[in-house]
Amino acid sequence: MLCKHFADVCGWEDMRFVKSGQAALDELNQHTYDLVLLDIDMPGLTGVETAERIRAGQPYVRDDNAQLPIIAVTSSVQAHQRLRYSEAGINECVSKPVQIGELRRAISHVTLPVATYE
Secondary structure, eight states: OHHHHHHHHHTOOSOOOOSSHHHHHHHHHHOOOSOEEEESSOSSSOHHHHHHHHHHOTTTSOGGGTTOOEEEEESOOOHHHHHHHHHTTOOEEEESSOOHHHHHHHHHHHSOOOOOOO
């Protein structure tokens, strides 16, 4: 639950934590999110398989979630593995053990800044 700790420290809100790729797909079929953070080594569906199904849209997830930014957490960061992750639709990879600065960088790279008006 390191990511839950990071969420608390960074003040990130309205997050859901699930324990499997299928549970992630179920969430994405019911709700809209701004970002998906996947562990590559999840039970059941791997992070790669989950990302491929997210990108496929229906029937796996609602179509409005099919283009969500996806960040993978992995201990496998060799070039050929990163290529495979990219082919699956994963936008960024963060290596284990996760460092909060690296996670923040990945998030800022795949998301647009929120405009503020005065």
